[in-house]
Amino acid sequence: xxGLDALKQAMPTPSFDPQAGAAxxxxxxxxxxxxxxxxxxxxxxxxIQHDYMQQAASLWNTAxxxxxxxxxxxxxxxxxxxxxxxxxxxxxAMYLLNARTLRTLADQLQGDDKARERVRFAVQQWIDAASPxxxxxxxxxxxxxxxxxxxxxxxxxxxxxxxxxxxGHMSQTDESVFEVGRNVATTEGTVVFENAFFQLIEYKxxxxxxxxxxxxxxxxxxxxxxxLDLQPENSLVRYAVSQGQRVxxxxxxxxxxxxxxxxxxxxxxxxxxxxxQAVKDIVGTEQINALGFCIGGTLIATALAVLAARGExxxxxxxxxxxxxxxxxxGTMDVFVDEAMVQMREMSMGPNSxxxxxxxxxxxxxxxxxxxRANDLVWNYVVGNYLKGEMPPAFDLLYWNSDSTNLPGPMxxxxxxxxxxxxxxxxxxxxxxxxxxxxxxTLDMPAFIYGSREDHIVPWDGAYASTRLLTGxxxxxxxxxxxxxxxxxxxxxxxxxxxxxxxxxKLPTDHKAWLAAADxxxxxxxxxxxxxxxxxxxxxxxxxxxxxxxxxxxxxxxxGRFVKxxx
Numbered sequence: 063x064x065g066l067d068a069l070k071q072a073m074p075t076p077s078f079d080p081q082a083g084a085a086x087x088x089x090x091x092x093x094x095x096x097x098x099x100x101x102x103x104x105x106x107x108x109x110i111q112h113d114y115m116q117q118a119a120s121l122w123n124t125a126x127x128x129x130x131x132x133x134x135x136x137x138x139x140x141x142x143x144x145x146x147x148x149x150x151x152x153x154x155a156m157y158l159l160n161a162r163t164l165r166t167l168a169d170q171l172q173g174d175d176k177a178r179e180r181v182r183f184a185v186q187q188w189i190d191a192a193s194p195x196x197x198x199x200x201x202x203x204x205x206x207x208x209x210x211x212x213x214x215x216x217x218x219x220x221x222x223x224x225x226x227x228x229x230g231h232m233s234q235t236d237e238s239v240f241e242v243g244r245n246v247a248t249t250e251g252t253v254v255f256e257n258a259f260f261q262l263i264e265y266k267x268x269x270x271x272x273x274x275x276x277x278x279x280x281x282x283x284x285x286x287x288x289x290l291d292l293q294p295e296n297s298l299v300r301y302a303v304s305q306g307q308r309v310x311x312x313x314x315x316x317x318x319x320x321x322x323x324x325x326x327x328x329x330x331x332x333x334x335x336x337x338x339q340a341v342k343d344i345v346g347t348e349q350i351n352a353l354g355f356c357i358g359g360t361l362i363a364t365a366l367a368v369l370a371a372r373g374e375x376x377x378x379x380x381x382x383x384x385x386x387x388x389x390x391x392x393g394t395m396d397v398f399v400d401e402a403m404v405q406m407r408e409m410s411m412g413p414n415s416x417x418x419x420x421x422x423x424x425x426x427x428x429x430x431x432x433x434x435r436a437n438d439l440v441w442n443y444v445v446g447n448y449l450k451g452e453m454p455p456a457f458d459l460l461y462w463n464s465d466s467t468n469l470p471g472p473m474x475x476x477x478x479x480x481x482x483x484x485x486x487x488x489x490x491x492x493x494x495x496x497x498x499x500x501x502x503x504t505l506d507m508p509a510f511i512y513g514s515r516e517d518h519i520v521p522w523d524g525a526y527a528s529t530r531l532l533t534g535x536x537x538x539x540x541x542x543x544x545x546x547x548x549x550x551x552x553x554x555x556x557x558x559x560x561x562x563x564x565x566x567x568k569l570p571t572d573h574k575a576w577l578a579a580a581d582x583x584x585x586x587x588x589x590x591x592x593x594x595x596x597x598x599x600x601x602x603x604x605x606x607x608x609x610x611x612x613x614x615x616x617x618x619x620x621x622g623r624f625v626k627x628x629x
Contacts, residue, residue: 088334097299098125100173110167111171113163128582129145131153134158135158139195195441200557204449221451232447234464236456242621247620251311252264252266252617254617259323261622265623267606269605272306272603274602275598277353278352279302282355286625287311288462290355292458298550305595306599307599308605311622312337317467325503326494326495332529349376349382351378356520357477360477360487363385363615366380368495368500370501371500372498382526384545384548387527388528389481391523404478407474411471412471412475415471421471424469429504487500494610509534510591512587513525513541514549515541520545539562539591540561541559551587552588556586560582563579
């Protein structure tokens with residue numbers, strides 16, 4: 063058939079690399095083999111079985127005699143409806159016992175460490191999903207609400223479910239409340255440069271004089287930049303501007319098909335390095351101060367190593383916030399990354415895939431991160447949104463969290479293989495980026511390194527490991543809470559605490575030794591960092607009257623077009 067022949071010619075012919083296929087098969091076989099090699103010692107198994115039977119019998123007797131005394135020490139079962147119904151109370155208590163037993167079994171497994179972690183993760187996912195609170199037929203609180211509202215909560219729950227299906231993700235907040243540029247990302251500024259990869263925003267000074275050395279923030283490209291500028295009262299950008307810094311921010315593009323073949327080298331050369339050059343050109347300085355957050359820290363460290371190999375040292379001081387340079391301990395994320403997984407990504411969206419690239423969809427990344435904390439970021443909303451028919455409260459951070467970002471496949475695959483899988487970035491000369499061999503030891507500028515104590519994405523010992531790679535004067539600060547909440551902790555809130563060493567103390571090699579020597583201080587770490595950054599800001603000069611320069615004219619008001627592009 064002529065039409066079919068033409069269609070065949072127009073479609074790319076998938077290529078198959080036998081070597082890649084063999085590697086994929088070997089990787090999958092190794093993973094299965096390591097899982098099959100796990101076992102529980104017989105004495106441990108006997109004790110777990112014995113304890114389980116005793117506790118189950120005790121629960122049964124309590125449920126028959128004094129059901130109100132059943133212990134339901136879990137916030138999912140905190141409402142009085144659970145205890146007022148003996149059947150529901152017993153069901154919840156047995157669920158908690160089963161969950162504890164399964165976790166104990168998983169902890170007793172012997173064998174390959176990575177396989178053990180994968181089983182623990184899978185067990186926890188099953189435990190979270192199996193909670194009786196997640197199901198209308200088993201949740202007395204949701205049932206009571208349905209009766210009290212004469213079915214209206216069920217109707218609203220179905221409406222919320224259909225809405226979320228249409229929008230392509232579960233609502234974690236009332237997204238109708240927020241709009242980028244209206245009530246999030248509102249610090250006044252101007253886009254003064256753009257290319258295919260990013261827009262550069264210069265923020266309007268809030269002080270009559272500013273530091274002569276400008277300050278560039280490089281946020282993660284996995285998310286939108288406005289995590290650093292949510293609202294005036296919790297904006298790190300506005301805080302830096304208020305301290306007299308001349309602030310610039312990279313606003314990464316939300317990748318579409320036009321960037322589906324873009325590489326890590328592209329993000330370094332045309333992203334970070336180009337942004338550094340633009341800031342230097344606009345201000346007319348030889349050096350700037352720089353900050354990298356999360357993968358933004360990995361990007362800027364890579365860029366600075368490339369520039370150092372070229373004989374350039376344009377950054378006077380470096381701040382790293384919850385960032386990896388050494389990927390030896392990647393926490394829960396490690397369960398997702400092995401040779402088979404990386405091979406599959408490379409074959410489907412890497413530079414050698416049939417299409418020569420593709421997109422890593424932001425929604426897929428967001429789902430992965432949500433299931434790292436499934437009870438808080440998934441099942442909590444299943445119960446609230448769908449079973450109870452409630453609209454989640456407006457929360458700027460969760461609105462940002464739902465505003466996902468696509469990544470170019472080749473760039474993403476390079477990142478997975480060379481950092482998470484093979485941990486080559488920390489090894490001098492092992493990686494070549496933009497034609498230069500990387501050596502992080504060439505990064506000898508003063509560095510302020512921050513980790514969050516409860517961070518499940520960048521465990522704080524992983525952040526601390528950067529102190530062993532950078533060779534300049536280093537300051538490490540540990541904040542309370544997690545990956546985002548620990549970072550976005552403005553002083554005015556007077557929340558949480560942080561740990562630091564006394565001034566002049568030498569950093570220990572080991573993170574545990576550092577914590578043992580550190581002092582806990584109440585409140586935010588921001589003032590400590592601001593004082594450190596101020597030391598590297600240079601002289602006070604008159605604040606610029608206009609953004610940009612003759613060579614970098616104003617393009618549009620902040621936050622710009624790029625950040626408004628939805629995935």
